[in-house]
Amino acid sequence: MSEPKSSGSPRRVIPIAAEPQEESIRLYAASKKIYPRSISGVFARWRWGMVFLTQLVFYGLPWIEWGGRQSVLFDLAARRFYLFGLVLYPQDLIYLAGLLVISALALFLFTAVAGRLWCGFACPQTVYTEIFMWVEHKIEGNRNARMRLDGEALSMEKFVKKSFKHIVWIGIAMWTGFTFVGYFTPIRVLGLEFLQTQLGSWEVFWVFFYAFATYGNAGFMREQVCKYMCPYARFQSAMFDADTLVVSYDTQRGEPRAPRGRNVDHKAKGLGDCIDCGLCVQVCPTGIDIRNGLQYECIGCGLCVDACNTVMEKMNYPQGLIRFDTTNGMAHRWSPRQLLRRVLRPRVLIYTAVLGLLVVGMLTSLVVRTPLKVNVVRDRASLARIVEGGRLENVYRLQIMNATEKPQRYRISAEGIPGIAVATDEPVIAVGPAESRYVAVRLQIPYEARPPGSHVVHIGVREEGGSAQVSEKAAFIVPR
């Protein structure tokens, strides 16, 4: 074959060696919109039950009054937390830490027993996505109608439906943001301020911030939050073992999969029970195919179980081709009773024991806790001085916090140095319900009761006519 000639000088043809093809890794993959098909069944009902329960608690709690005040209020400005009859001060932060540890342990326990129960049924992301999808379904129609609408050019019908959907979404998101802020500032006052547009800037900011987060996460991000943003999805596998209940496809029973008519004897044809209808994929809120095995995207919602059971019923096949099962259970074809026996394994028992101990410890400590807090601060302006009668005096500032819902009267005492006496303007200090008061306290000792230096004294505060009392350590300075 002759070489092709060009008009200029002949070009040398350099053979190019075939380069090995490098596989490119995409750091960002554009997501395909998922249009989950709605389905009814046991798990769908459980999911809706949890939506109602969690939202009843979330939206309802701040409106309940308790002892003339909002039952649950985290009053950050006043640095006081009210939980029904319980008044907590920043000094009680240990209870918050305890609550967080208990929540984490409970999550470990539930995950070890039944996988991602939290994700599928109670996580706010799941719950709000479910609510937003329900609105979408009601306004735009079923899966096919939604797909068709999104594929169409802009028309009046599309504009009206989309606008209406977004208005409803924004309404829900705003109410959610308002409720959230209502846990940190009295919700009735917040409502009035909203109506009169007299809001403080931080309240407006957080209402809109939380509303925006709800609107964005439940309306647009949806399964992306679970797949890419939630850390729990990544480390949950560390809490799974072969006896953890997870949504599983019974490959042994389902394969080989193939479509067939209802009256076909599929066993005679060597087919499994899966008719390859794809319904389990269409209902999945994260858009995965559980027949490919357990995937980190699976939030354990059980909707594919409902979908497949519907298909099995129509085909007159036994239910449970997709079911909650364990790896061991699936491999050994265990019955539900055998599965249940494996629940009580060492990991679960240890989590339960530690959790039980923590809960009992925390409840006991809450019951026996003294409803009185005292902070002692030395008055740095006057270290020590000699007062009338030749006595030596140190001045302190006491913050007395009444952690009860009733007005209280407290008496102050001191000990630690012979002859020490308390000199205050008020011998008994009155503090209102759930309030705190600063009082100046003067401690006096005989002039030569102690050599120069710092000496430990204890300042006691005792409830008049009650049993609450607190003793705080302080330093008494004797100058040279």
Ligand code: SF4
């Ligand atoms: S695979 Fe099934 S259980 Fe997992 S997220 Fe999808 S529908 Fe829910």
Ligand code: SF4
């Ligand atoms: S719903 Fe059941 S039958 Fe249909 S594809 Fe999924 S596993 Fe197969």
